[in-house]
Amino acid sequence: MELTGAQALVKSLEMCDVEVMFGLPGGAILPVYDPILDSKIRHVLVRHEQGAGHMAQGYAHVTGKPGVAIVTSGPAATNIVTPLCDAYMDSIPMVAITGQVALASIGSDAFQECDTTGITMAVTKHNYLVTDPADIPRIVKEAFHIATTGRPGPVLIDVPKDVSNETMEWYWPDEIDLPGYSPITDVDADKISEAIELIRAAEKPVIYAGGGLLKAHAADALKRFVGLTGIHVATTLMARGVFPDRDPLCLGMPGMHGNYTAVMAFQRSDLLINLGARFDDRVTGNTEFFAPDAKIIHVDIDPAEHGKVRLPDVAIQGDARQALEALIAEHEISGGSKVDRSEWKSTISGWQEQHPLQYEQADSGFPLKPQFVLEQLRDNTPDDTIVVAGVGQHQMWASQFWKFDHPYTWVNSGGLGTMGFAVPAAIGAKAGQPNRMVWAIDGDGCFQMTAQELITAAAENIPVKIAILNNAYLGMVRQWQELFYDERYSEVYLSPDHPDYVGWAEAMGCAGIRVESADEVLSAIEKANAINDRPVVIDFRVDAFEKVYPMVPAGGSNDDIILGPEGDADAKAKGTAPS
Amino acid sequence: MTGSTATNGEQNLHILSVLVENRFGVLSRIAGLFSRRGFNIFSLAVAPTDDPSRSRISIVVDVHNTDATQIAKQLDKLVNVLDITELQPGSSIERELMLARVTASDADAMRQVIDQFGASVVDSNEEELIISVHAHPTELDLCETALRKFGIIELQRTGRIALGHLGG
Numbered sequence: 001m002e003l004t005g006a007q008a009l010v011k012s013l014e015m016c017d018v019e020v021m022f023g024l025p026g027g028a029i030l031p032v033y034d035p036i037l038d039s040k041i042r043h044v045l046v047r048h049e050q051g052a053g054h055m056a057q058g059y060a061h062v063t064g065k066p067g068v069a070i071v072t073s074g075p076a077a078t079n080i081v082t083p084l085c086d087a088y089m090d091s092i093p094m095v096a097i098t099g100q101v102a103l104a105s106i107g108s109d110a111f112q113e114c115d116t117t118g119i120t121m122a123v124t125k126h127n128y129l130v131t132d133p134a135d136i137p138r139i140v141k142e143a144f145h146i147a148t149t150g151r152p153g154p155v156l157i158d159v160p161k162d163v164s165n166e167t168m169e170w171y172w173p174d175e176i177d178l179p180g181y182s183p184i185t186d187v188d189a190d191k192i193s194e195a196i197e198l199i200r201a202a203e204k205p206v207i208y209a210g211g212g213l214l215k216a217h218a219a220d221a222l223k224r225f226v227g228l229t230g231i232h233v234a235t236t237l238m239a240r241g242v243f244p245d246r247d248p249l250c251l252g253m254p255g256m257h258g259n260y261t262a263v264m265a266f267q268r269s270d271l272l273i274n275l276g277a278r279f280d281d282r283v284t285g286n287t288e289f290f291a292p293d294a295k296i297i298h299v300d301i302d303p304a305e306h307g308k309v310r311l312p313d314v315a316i317q318g319d320a321r322q323a324l325e326a327l328i329a330e331h332e333i334s335g336g337s338k339v340d341r342s343e344w345k346s347t348i349s350g351w352q353e354q355h356p357l358q359y360e361q362a363d364s365g366f367p368l369k370p371q372f373v374l375e376q377l378r379d380n381t382p383d384d385t386i387v388v389a390g391v392g393q394h395q396m397w398a399s400q401f402w403k404f405d406h407p408y409t410w411v412n413s414g415g416l417g418t419m420g421f422a423v424p425a426a427i428g429a430k431a432g433q434p435n436r437m438v439w440a441i442d443g444d445g446c447f448q449m450t451a452q453e454l455i456t457a458a459a460e461n462i463p464v465k466i467a468i469l470n471n472a473y474l475g476m477v478r479q480w481q482e483l484f485y486d487e488r489y490s491e492v493y494l495s496p497d498h499p500d501y502v503g504w505a506e507a508m509g510c511a512g513i514r515v516e517s518a519d520e521v522l523s524a525i526e527k528a529n530a531i532n533d534r535p536v537v538i539d540f541r542v543d544a545f546e547k548v549y550p551m552v553p554a555g556g557s558n559d560d561i562i563l564g565p566e567g568d569a570d571a572k573a574k575g576t577a578p579s
Numbered sequence: 580m581t582g583s584t585a586t587n588g589e590q591n592l593h594i595l596s597v598l599v600e601n602r603f604g605v606l607s608r609i610a611g612l613f614s615r616r617g618f619n620i621f622s623l624a625v626a627p628t629d630d631p632s633r634s635r636i637s638i639v640v641d642v643h644n645t646d647a648t649q650i651a652k653q654l655d656k657l658v659n660v661l662d663i664t665e666l667q668p669g670s671s672i673e674r675e676l677m678l679a680r681v682t683a684s685d686a687d688a689m690r691q692v693i694d695q696f697g698a699s700v701v702d703s704n705e706e707e708l709i710i711s712v713h714a715h716p717t718e719l720d721l722c723e724t725a726l727r728k729f730g731i732i733e734l735q736r737t738g739r740i741a742l743g744h745l746g747g
Binding site for chain 2: 117118121122125126129131146178179180181302303304306307308
């Protein structure tokens with residue numbers, strides 16, 4: 001069967017079980033958009049290519065399947081660099097297809113030409129420039145394989161226009177031949193027994209649960225391992241939901257804005273069991289002072305993570321689920337803990353009692369506290385609601401105050417910290433899980449970066465719900481300027497009224513609701529939950545002066561954690577210029 | 580690489596012998612990885628192997644700040660990288676080629692240098708000579724120093740290549 005390169009590309013995507021792709025056509029990708037008309041793959045037409053990338057990410061987060069974005073050359077390709085980098089940092093499986101000028105024009109500074117493979121080399125797991133239409137099925141199959149296996153990540157395929165137009169004889173490769181790519185997933189049995197010895201002897205062990213557990217579909221295995229060992233679990237920002245927050249052994253999130261107990265449990269631990277996390281600086285603070293007495297077991301599918309930041313005592317390379325299964329089996333054979341951990345457990349429950357997350361909502365209803373909004377949303381939405389956040393204060397409050405009881409219910413930009421992530425990622429998540437309620441928790445600053453994608457949501461009938469915690473500021477920056485720059489507020493004020501968020505929502509085909517007092521919160525949420533024929537935006541006018549606590553000043557030791565406003569003076573004294 | 584400091588701190592220099600697929604952009608992928616991870620390339624030599632679909636890249640890395648294992652692990656993640664061998668100083672045969680254009684003066688003294696380093700004169704006229712020498716990089720350093728007194732007009736080194744000792 002003779003096909004054009006473009007037809008072969010679309011057929012190859014079908015062969016890879018792509019259900020939906022997010023994109024926007026343009027000159028160099030035009031040939032590919034023609035067969036898309038005849039394909040069973042749903043195409044979601046975005047309003048900006050960055051949106052296509054984040055939608056693909058949101059889709060991948062909640063389905064575990066690779067997200068697909070398709071855009072043209074030049075500015076479209078550069079617009080998708082941010083989502084690629086975001087996916088690379090957070091190990092999100094994604095395949096991006098970009099158009100390119102004709103092969104003969106490459107290097108001539110042709111219209112809408114850019115060196116897409118060169119630009120994206122640093123932000124993709126791998127990328128391809130297709131030079132022969134006959135290579136298309138092989139390359140597409142390889143791209144999906146690379147994106148989804150080992151440590152997942154984004155792969156880009158750059159397709160010149162003439163390659164799309166030329167013909168090839170269709171085939172579908174049976175096998176993948178990538179001699180330089182063979183991720184190891186099987187775990188080394190010797191390392192497992194070494195790890196179990198450390199675990200059995202540990203008096204103060206803590207599990208440091210990372211996003212790798214979600215990638216490995218290891219939530220059940222983790223639950224069994226914790227049930228067997230009784231060890232407490234802290235879930236990183238990328239792993240929220242992998243272990244139920246309502247389980248008494250869950251400590252919540254560690255790190256810069258983590259729960260006091262999670263932070264202190266790491267600091268005082270004698271054994272950190274890191275499962276698929278990477279000792280990110282937002283978790284460790286100053287590494288010199290991080291968990292100083294802890295031995296380290298580090299499970300990671302990417303061996304380059306072992307010793308990148310902290311040298312492990314036992315490094316286990318492999319898939320986190322397989323590692324947990326092996327640990328469970330070995331633990332059952334070897335018998336239980338050799339030591340009494342009751343003192344450690346009571347220390348932990350003491351911290352939990354003394355230092356819960358705190359805020360105060362005034363009875364008058366004013367000012368409206370963002371944490372109150374989150375608690376109301378949490379308590380008045382289905383248990384399996386998917387929560388999507390942007391980046392900043394609202395993201396930290398959402399992670400802190402939501403109770404995640406299921407894996408794949410939390411979507412956010414962790415490593416790259418991409419403002420504007422929430423709206424498009426929520427659309428992608430809802431496209432992937434259309435029967436679930438999807439709430440984006442966004443900041444007013446973030447919302448303004450990508451809100452035009454609400455038009456996409458309205459036009460494509462993807463009814464997401466957006467809660468803007470509108471404090472009229474770039475709030476996290478404002479918080480740091482307050483604490484570390486002598487309250488000199490430089491370029492952080494945004495105004496609560498410009499734009500008129502309700503008017504904007506309505507102009508984009510969404511329902512818009514404004515909430516100014518705590519008394520109005522519940523009815524607004526109920527109203528929003530009942531709207532399913534279009535997206536909803538709620539403009540929650542929240543207290544501009546509320547800060548995120550706890551807080552470890554950047555560059556400081558986790559021991560210097562600040563619990564609330566009463567610690568601001570300490571924060572100012574101990575905080576270095578933030579980084 | 581600068582002048583005769585080419586092998587200063589030899590103990591900090593490890594050689595990664597990297598076998599790669601001869602694909603579009605592979606050198607760029609490797610160089611890009613080094614710059615974005617903050618690793619230092621000291622020298623780099625690349626050429627196809629006996630199998631034309633493969634190239635061998637000999638990268639001399641400065642391990643003063645980064646451990647060579649971490650560099651090797653990051654390199655290994657590149658899809659086009661097939662194999663990496665870390666060759667430590669002393670455990671491998673290392674060679675480098677140098678071409679030097681020098682002023683032709685004091686023929687006897689020059690002859691002595693040429694003999695001492697096993698160099699050869701590959702081109703000459705009345706004023707200048709081009710000398711070719713291949714040796715261990717530290718030998719080349721010494722040769723370079725010796726040639727300096729005659730007046731080096733131009734000098735080019737290839738970066739080192741290496742193979743592991745046979746052992747036994």
